[in-house]
Amino acid sequence: MTYTEYVTGEPIADTKAPAGPVNERWDTRRFEAKLVNPANRRKHTVIVVGTGLAGGSAGATLAEQGYHVVQFCFQDSPRRAHSIAAQGGINAAKNYRNDGDSVHRLFYDTVKGGDFRARESNVHRLAQISVEIIDQCVAQGVPFAREYGGLLDTRSFGGVQVSRTFYARGQTGQQLLLGAYQALSRQIAAGNIEMHARTEMLDLIVVDGRARGIVARDLITGEITSHFADAVVLASGGYGNVFYLSTNAMNSNATAVWRAHRRGAHFANPCFTQIHPTCIPRTGEHQSKLTLMSESLRNDGRIWVPKAKGDQRPANQIPEDERDYYLERIYPSFGNLVPRDIASRAAKNVCDEGRGVGPGGQGVYLDFADAIARLGRKAVEEKYGNLFDMYARITAEDPYTVPMRIYPAVHYTMGGLWVDYDLQTTVPGLFAIGEANFSDHGANRLGASALMQGLADGYFVLPATINDYLARHPGQDRLDAQHPVVQEVLAETEDRLNLLLSVDGDRTPDSFHRELGELMWEFCGMARSESGLRKALERIPQIREEFWRRIKVPGTGEEFNQSLEKANRIVDYLELAELMCLDALNRAESCGGHFREESQTPDGEAERRDEEFSYAAAWEFTGTGAAPVLHKEDLVFEYVHPTQRSYV
């Protein structure tokens, strides 16, 4: 049976979301969840993989509650997790602006922004918790932007018409992450967290159907070790680096989630990837990553291209009436602040028409001339100074005098491990939080919602729900490295690394990664079609076969070996990419960031097909290259009635 001849298995249900009014479900669940007596918590060990906003906040909070936490990050310090690079802000339904915001409106905006492919229960909970997150972060000393009266400032973001985004200049992710890192540090000092930096999870240990530990590699010595716990929490981020070029950090990877998938955790909606509209265009073959320019810039920057095809004049010589401010023209009520998927696709369309600017015509202008004239250069500097500096540094152009050039790039992955309302995966005892799970953003994430979700999961949701699991499984057998299952996982991991080192071929890890990335960008990027996806599905197994024949990894496994780390991550990308394409092929509708060319309205907007596809696709692994089993979780909308999204 070939990979594309998958079968549909039993439907999957979120059994933990309580019935009743949506605004009472979280209270109900918290009340019904079993608790662990404070004196018994120290007897439980919880492994947390990752120290970003989700993992950092979860580790700190679980340790504060009294659990013994063993935490891992591959970076040299937990402070470097990629959440640190988030720029724009964090949403919260505080309604400090008195502009009509409410928990219900944030809930509504997020369900609609996600193009009706997220779960109502989860999204409502996220909106409820959003207000507590701001309180928590302020208490930790996070230096949010403030007004002259000393109160918190907010700004607006794409896809919404209220001003609910809290920010710390263009470094909101950094400041929130440092808050979580500092809370984590306090618990490390108190002896409640055993922190393993420069240690990468390479596999999951499942004993008697429960997640009981991980296998990890010490990146300095190369030693492969096993670690045991009563529950495992994956907070390892998204998988955008499948595309090689993305705004993710160089070392962000999918190994933890993919290995968990191989051990039984279903992977949901892998084709839902977010292409962010405002990134700095690539400059050449040497490009190693792409840099985002915060969406907040769309508050004051105006996006345009020349009206005429192939207009080579510099921006300042193109008169006003020969410019096409295409977002303002097509979407007058949201203008430059349409959701990301729509802004990205519009940029692609004008570039495809031959009206793109900059080298290769792969760019559009983001112009601040009007904002500078209206507000003054100083005010613009105050708001966006560090972003402008970053842009100038990379491009050697001054965005105060020459419009920025931007182009869409892979930024975030809405798909991830399937989780129930408790954030538990299909493997009992294995939880996934933050970008690593699939639950809250549907087919498109709104700006400033990733930070909100990461912290909601880590500070508030998981610490409440994991109690229930631990309380129901109090006295699990102690494991040690001699257990046959552990021995088997250790041996498989060692074999895989040894194989990578022994091929001694003629191609570098990066060359394979780049090839895969280009294929994915072409066929599973901003626009997807059945024929393109079938091409990619034919090609990926060939690349995989070639990889194992021609990969060259220098050095040994018993040392600091960055080539080995990279090659091992590519092994997993080469499988995950295939599932992404299959999921995209299965979903023969357009929704959010997933645009199928076969399914569009007459004016080129994404056309959902609710009758066939109003479900989350959770895939069950059956073997490398073997057809996975599709499990559908039907999405029920009781509060936000699905309509064709309109931002006109």
Next chain:
Amino acid sequence: MKLTLRVWRQRAADADGAMSTYEVDGISADMSFLEMLDTLNEELILKGEDPVAFDHDCREGICGACSLVINGDAHGPERTTTCQLHMRSFADGDTIDVEPWRASAFPVVKDLVVDRSAFDRIIQAGGYVTAPTGAAPEAHATAVPKPDADFAFEHAECIGCGACVAACPNGAAMLFTSAKVNHLNVLPQGAPERETRVLDMVAQMDEEGFGGCTLAGECATACPKGIPLVSITGMNKEWLRATRKASRR
């Protein structure tokens, strides 16, 4: 452009190191410094040689992972992180020296990679506000004057890269430590732990083997985030205040 690189190679923490010379060609001015090193590494791998190990991650100047001394300057000739340094800052035919951070508190792990866990331990000693999850008051319960909030932010910008230590003739960590002390001590939320924070963090800094401060000012010149030298004065003031207060108790 074509360049000659002289790179510090050291197999492991306990091995001897030395500068090795490499030629790289076809370098574009638009490349970042790290992309130039990627180019070198791709060639080394194909030749069956060990690629140069260096720390890097976000490549957008915020994670603080990258850490190279380039021609004697921490993060090279521009005031930025190594990942945001572009080859247009160099000329065709240049010879460039590339070394790791040099400080006794930052031992070399391999080649250009060093161990900066001492910074984590300084934060663990007191670089936080004790605010367990769930205990927070409403965010607007306490207004923070904008100048104080801005002051806190300017110090909170520190990315923990360690350039200040690498640039300091004494290998001191005063700028790093003072940035966190000033960030938290100016805020009302940080006030209750104001004294213990500065005393404990300074004590940990000394224990880690960082050198003393002679106000040479190299740290602030090298800092990619522009943490000002006066930050150190601010911490000294906090420390003196805390010491006096402790002696009165």
